[in-house]
Amino acid sequence: MTVCAIDVTTTAPFTIAVDGSYAARLAGEGEAHYAERWTLAGSEAYAVPLPLAQPEEADSEVLPLTDGRVLIHRRVAERHAFALLYPTGAEAGPRTGELRLGTVDAEEGLRVRLLAPCPDGLAAFALAATDTETTVWQVAGGPFAQVARVPGRCSGGVWLDRAGRMLALDRELELEGTVKAVAVDLGRGGEVSPLLQIAEDSEDRLLLADPDGGLLLIRSDAPGEPRLGWGVLGSTRPVRFPECLRFEEEATPFAVQPGQTLMPETCGVALRVGEAGLALWRPADRYVFRLGGPAGWLGGTGLWTAEGRLHLPYATPEAPCGILGTTLPAAPPPPVHLDPSPPAAAAPRPVPLQQAPLNRAAQA
Template identity: 40%
Template sequence: MTAIPLTVPPRRPVGGSPSGAAGAAGGPASGQPGGHISAALRRVSFAFSADGSHAACLAAEADGRWFVESWRLGQEPGGLCVPQPLRPGAGGHRSENLQSQLLPLIDGRVLICRHQGLWQELVVRGTNGQADLSAGRLQQAGLRLLPLPCPAPGAPVAVALGTDGMTTTSVWLISADGVCAPQLVAELPGLHGGGIWLDEGGRLLGLDRLQRLADGSAQVKAVALDLVTGSVSPLLELSTRSNDRLAACDPATGLVLVRSDAPGEDRLGWGRLGSAEPLRFPECLRGGRQFLRPIAIEPGRNRVAVQADFGATSTLALWEPGSTRVDPLRVPPGRLGGVAHWSAAGLRMPYSAPDHPAAMASVDVDLLLSGESRPIVQPVPLGLAPLQGGRAGFNSVVKVIPQARETGWRLDGSAQRGDGRPWESAQTVTLPGAAGPLEGVVYGGDAWLTAEHLVMALHGGPADAWRLEFEPTLQRFAAEGMAVVAPNQRGSTGYGAEHAEAVQNAWGGPDLDDVLTLLQSIGGQRASLGLRQVALFGVSYGAFLALLAAGTAPEQVARVAAVSPFLSGARLQAEAGPAVQGLAERMGAAQEPADGRGPRDVLLLCHRLTSELLVVHGDADDIVPVTQSRLLRQELLRIGRVQGSDFQYVEAAGAGHEVLAEEGAPLLQELLAGFLRSVRPT
């Protein structure tokens, strides 16, 4: 089977373009100095520099190629956040890898860590288009970069935590001058993660150490690493059996926030470094069904910005030490990025919504808390200046051009559609599941259920979920006139442990029950109105689930688009690499659900796959081997199905597992949209 190279540029009816404008959610649109307008449709892996003057992320425009993006964050109140693509110089990487780790430096440059086989390659990307500077190579299975809090000129800029994945964590100091090699400062027995500074000078670093107990279980304890001596000392020890992690720290005041299950459940608590007072676990930080995470501490005032996640959405709140409540901050519905920086310019954090590609939000906390707005001071253009009174004066102009007002929320750098129209919006809804209500994200407005073309999208994972954020593939479907329902069936994350662990030792069990229940409910209502059956779209685990559903209830499914599917948990576990094998073993992927429905093997259901089928797989997929899809194709041909009429099969040359988020993705999105929207002749 010859793989198809994805080099043909697709038409771009819904992608961003250089003529798009940056917009704002819940506030005024923000212009970009120098006329620069961002066209990035995807942004991931945001990080902030030590002083908050810059941020960095991986970004991709309509062509699907990933690049490093540096953000200059205005340091005055109301200052804009301006993105700048950092393209590689001569001999640089054409497209950045999605697994690359970024660390923005205080001068706008970005330290990049790339996984290269058995090595981690460190390079520094400049802002002037010159060739990357080497910062060294380390032979480590994994590497985590942390910014030093106050790097002096010529001194190291970062700490790197390296692990062999089993027994040892190595700690290096990383320089960005292109001359100094990484400096090993400590080798710690065991696995260490996290990384929160305990002092302003960059000497004491709080880490979370994973300890193996005699009974085979694991335990996490926070420790303090002295980078000068290389020694480690205990930091948190609430009880002998508890898991105690450091969540946040303000070295200037000594405020620390911790996460521990010592109170009987996983809770947020707080205290002071060096204080004899016990840690406090206020009821208001219990969270309930929400997962609370402190994302930034206001310098000088100790107010804490708390991100609260549940299901598809995020909310933002404010908490102060000693307070018995958290104060909600009214931010637009969507998804926050889980990282932030708070300075005199305000609170900055990544934000995304279905109709707002990910960008940088600026929050004036006090203005949001007040619920009021204030006028934005803008210079009056000379042509509108009231040189004299009368009808042509300024008073007649302000009736036509209302004065812009600031609400306390602004979004900078969010791309608009290339055709000038707004992005398609989405909302969360409650859907029927086999064991109770489910949350889902839907495109198509309130009439989504009765749309002419309805697609049910099933997410990968299984430990994943659909979020109320910008999703280019679903956006493309909606722009083509299709309604989309994206359920978070059992097995999805963000709804508590019971919901997520429902598929433990039961891949294709409770989650398949939910999908079949939803298909029956939606299909019955659509059939009564004379509407077509639902089309299924799934990626990775979602593709496996979509194929199982189509083979179990073929009468409920019009067509299936399966991207990077596997055929069964057992087949995946047998063929995948070590990392995926380990995940499959931990989740009991090879075990069959005890529900009497029979083996969850797509090959055994091929004869029941009567819906039109499109299979897409990257031939360089290192997560789900392409041999899974090739075997499906062979079986379909063996039982007499005709490729080109009964099913379509596409291998993308050079594409990996994230085939819809890599170079050439727009072409595949166009292929998928055309297939899902088409109607089989009768």
Template identity: 60%
Template sequence: MTACAIEPAAGDGGTARRAGLTITADGAYAVRLAGDGQALYPQRWTLDGPEAYTVPLPAGQPEEPDAQVLPLADGRVLIARRADGRVLFSLLYPTGPATGDLPLGGIEAADVRLLPPSPQGACAYALVGGVHATAIWLVAGGAFGPEHVADVKGRCTGGVWLDRTGRMLALDRQVDDGPVKAVAVDLERGGEVTPLLQIAEDSDDRLLLADPESGLLMLRSDAPGHERLGWGVLGSTLPVRFPECLRPPGVELTPFAVQPGQTLTPEGCAVALRIDGATGSWVGLWRPAERVLHQLAPPEGWLAGAGVWSRDGELRLPWAIDGLGAGVARLAMPEPPPVVRVAPMPAPAAKPVPLGQAPLAGRG
């Protein structure tokens, strides 16, 4: 499973931060805005073959820096472009030397943000901000262009899929000036909302990643007194845990991918984290069962915050270097440190006490 981790960065009031490359839920395709300065264009990656390769998808003119791109499971790329107070959606695909551009329609709104790729693969959704509610729109995969799906009371950010069908969506919701709480939204029941994270009454509880197979949830909350990374299990009554190893000093951690295939064993899931510090960004690997954060140097040119796990535990990290092309580096979860068992010291042999000197205290 991959998740192009999207979360409000600390202190930004909820502005979304997206990794440089967005990967489909099945790990087959990815896309990013490539190029320099004002000469930007969508670049599609194919990741499910023996070697990764890229295809440029330039339109008739360069894309704006605020254009949003999202890969679909069939290899096409959804692009959202702003124009005259609207956001226009199109599907891009290679057609020999040119780029096919299929218009899908638009939405009249200023605050439109694409959600992460749906597990279903053929559909794409967006959040549209409003004064008192946030709208969810189906912007690709519908019958007649963009379709309004549901309205969720409050201001919603984030976006994590909770199942493999694309029905249940988790959003981080703030109603009025209250705390931020992750809620589950049922897209097949008109956007029915149910609480998901309620760690403390007044805490901000945001969901960052979820793995439907194991039920592992990665979250960020200030319930411990200040913001901490924690983990829990979907549907479990056990409390959320905040491992000490996930708070190394002087850096910020953001989980971006969870190993799939660990059915009902969340403690065995490997989690990849982006570590940001004063010297740059590198990779953290962690399992709940081991309670150890492994910090590893990333490949040169890593598109920080992007990556996907294979089911057998191989982490694939896309990289791109001007003049050298692009590729995927592979990392494995380090073996857990051996457990050193220390044999107890033998007790000294008891020295017999003469009967006449034996202690009598406590005898009846």
């Protein structure tokens, strides 16, 4: 395993398609922004710029589809506009094709953003949230339309199955004030059911999930302070908050190993720690590996393969389009106590995932 020394990460959003075939980001400098697609399926990664006649705004969002097209979300006057970009050849040289999909009115107080890539690779969804209601829009891969309306202000957005039907959202209801993760069934008109109910007054957010084995990565203040924890979808065992996941800096999981259907505890998990730190961990272990991310690491992103290899994208002046591959070491490192203080005696004991009907039968 070879990992370069840490450098300052690129902060522009970088998104990888669910199958690892493509990625996309907003590239350029100053006010000259344009969408850029990375092709990752071959022996060597390469980038394809997708500029149009007018530069993109710095707050535009891009998302790659598995067919090579790139979805872009722009704020245009009083609307949020969505379109697909793709490279096309012409006698005068390469050009960028654009297929406009639809718009969402930019009402006062409305926050619109793209959700994570849909597991089927071709559909795409956006979240439009106000303080009292959240709408899920399908913006690609089908009719441009609302597919769910959820009471409350929702954030997050994690897919729970491979069909792109079950979506987890972190919901805050105006009267209750706490954040709880809920499951939204897009196949039943947006039917909402509780997903995380660790303690009655705790804030329970879902950060990441593996649709194959059901591994869930959670942030909750049920132990007395915000902590990272893990559980398994449909399991009766309690959410666990390992001491090895207590970091002095903010830590966020960004990639989980797929394909571990029968053994979710063996899934590799990658976390971004602080501005540019990298940590690797699996639930079956009681330790984490703290590593240096590659120079030019793009936005703290990456993708695990089912075989347990983690791909980290980076861009430097010498290598503007690169992928670093690494694996989770087999041997444990010397024990390092990141926070030697014991948990507070008054911390509430985490209880199992309550009111979580999303077992395998319910997902069928």
